[in-house]
Amino acid sequence: MLGLSADNHHPLMLQRVTLGLVSLVAAFLTVTTFFRVELLHHLLWSNGPENNSSCPYGHFRLVGMKDCLSWLSCEMMQSEVTVMKLIGQGAVKQVFLAHWKGNKVALSRLAVSEFSNDFFHGLEMLKGLQSVYVVKLLGYCEDHTILTEYHRFGSLTNINSILEQEDHRSFNTWEVRFRLAIEYAMFLHFLHNSPLGPRVMCDSNDLGKTLSQYLLTADLHVVANDLDALPLVNRSAGLLVKCGARQLQGDFVSPEQLWPFGDDLPFSDDLMPPYDEKTDIWKIPDVTDFLLGQVEGSDVLRLHLFQLHRDCKRNLPQQRPSALRVVQTYKAVYTLLTQESELSGTYSGTSRDL
Numbered sequence: 001m002l003g004l005s006a007d008n009h010h011p012l013m014l015q016r017v018t019l020g021l022v023s024l025v026a027a028f029l030t031v032t033t034f035f036r037v038e039l040l041h042h043l044l045w046s047n048g049p050e051n052n053s054s055c056p057y058g059h060f061r062l063v064g065m066k067d068c069l070s071w072l073s074c075e076m077m078q079s080e081v082t083v084m085k086l087i088g089q090g091a092v093k094q095v096f097l098a099h100w101k102g103n104k105v106a107l108s109r110l111a112v113s114e115f116s117n118d119f120f121h122g123l124e125m126l127k128g129l130q131s132v133y134v135v136k137l138l139g140y141c142e143d144h145t146i147l148t149e150y151h152r153f154g155s156l157t158n159i160n161s162i163l164e165q166e167d168h169r170s171f172n173t174w175e176v177r178f179r180l181a182i183e184y185a186m187f188l189h190f191l192h193n194s195p196l197g198p199r200v201m202c203d204s205n206d207l208g209k210t211l212s213q214y215l216l217t218a219d220l221h222v223v224a225n226d227l228d229a230l231p232l233v234n235r236s237a238g239l240l241v242k243c244g245a246r247q248l249q250g251d252f253v254s255p256e257q258l259w260p261f262g263d264d265l266p267f268s269d270d271l272m273p274p275y276d277e278k279t280d281i282w283k284i285p286d287v288t289d290f291l292l293g294q295v296e297g298s299d300v301l302r303l304h305l306f307q308l309h310r311d312c313k314r315n316l317p318q319q320r321p322s323a324l325r326v327v328q329t330y331k332a333v334y335t336l337l338t339q340e341s342e343l344s345g346t347y348s349g350t351s352r353d354l
């Protein structure tokens, strides 16, 4: 009898204790989910920990520096910067890892003298577009050198290998990946409404090329790096752009970038009609699709982006959404899905424990 009653009481007590624990665990999960979402929101909307790092024009401040310094001059670059090794080679520039006063920095040098104009155009853009969206300029010299902040993760092309590394696995989520896509769209919105007028990201004839113009920062943000080909769209002057003087092919570039007159008429730059910044919008779905990768939740996300991305791929440029509308829709979808996963996270946690 004693044994029985004890047996009767014991499971009941256990159940109460378990229930208590379960509520605690559920509460804990809710709180941690909340903080995780808050943290993500913070990371997402404050544009990184360097939230108050902006300096007056012509100045910069690296992480850990108290004051803003003016851009290094030729003399300072020559005496204070030590070149270490080649880390990148494009058509226009050679990029070296270098040291400056204990900081790792990136030194770019013009590689091919024919591209001097592109180099100086890139420098003008870098100077004029300094912001959270663009790599930090630290100095330059008319002898064709540019000093910028170094980002050890390299270009956005590396995103998969970086996020798949053992110690970054916890960041390999749709939230982090989508945030990169949002920042990419935010940069395009900035570029299309920039202080230097509406600009088009022309150096983007295929996916790899497009990704290689952006760097991934160590705290997983996107900054535009290569600004060598940003022609101006001046609507009031009726001025549109062409991305280079050569014929473009393939379906990564927008339809209006293709030669419209068929095979009968040979390509001629004089006859090729110009276009506007909506070419950048056409390319957004491909870039975002790549950035989202294949992780839990990225396919659900793709479904939510289906309509917007279809609009980006409209043949008529003027029917495509603006970069701002892409950003707004992305942010709305992000919020919707984080709220959903917050709820399902809490519920499944609770029901599993019960």
Ligand SMILES: Nc1ncnc2c1ncn2[C@@H]1O[C@H](COP(=O)(O)OP(=O)(O)OP(=O)(O)O)[C@@H](O)[C@H]1O
Pocket (backbone or CB within 6 Å): 087, 088, 089, 090, 091, 092, 093, 094, 095, 106, 108, 135, 148, 149, 150, 151, 152, 154, 155, 203, 212, 213, 215, 225, 226, 228
């Ligand atoms: N600040 C940096 N930190 C880390 N890596 C960098 C940095 N700047 C450039 N790189 C690396 O060097 C590569 C080439 O740089 P960049 O795109 O500026 O050269 P480019 O000659 O202008 O290229 P393109 O052929 O696209 O014109 C980048 O894709 C990147 O991998």
Ligand SMILES: *[C@@H]1O[C@H](CO)[C@@H](O)[C@H](O)[C@H]1NC(C)=O
Pocket (backbone or CB within 6 Å): 045, 046, 047, 051, 052
């Ligand atoms: C800096 O952070 C604050 C609060 O997190 C935010 O309101 C503000 O917009 C941020 N500023 C910039 C320039 O990102």
Ligand SMILES: *[C@@H]1O[C@H](CO)[C@@H](O)[C@H](O)[C@H]1NC(C)=O
Pocket (backbone or CB within 6 Å): 052
């Ligand atoms: C941001 O930096 C400026 C200049 O260093 C400083 O005066 C200002 O107080 C800072 N603001 C915040 C909110 O930290």
Ligand SMILES: *[C@@H]1O[C@H](CO)[C@@H](O)[C@H](O)[C@H]1NC(C)=O
Pocket (backbone or CB within 6 Å): 196, 197, 198, 232, 234, 235, 236, 237
């Ligand atoms: C656009 O063209 C007009 C008229 O030619 C000119 O006044 C204006 O400065 C140009 N805008 C930019 C951003 O260059």
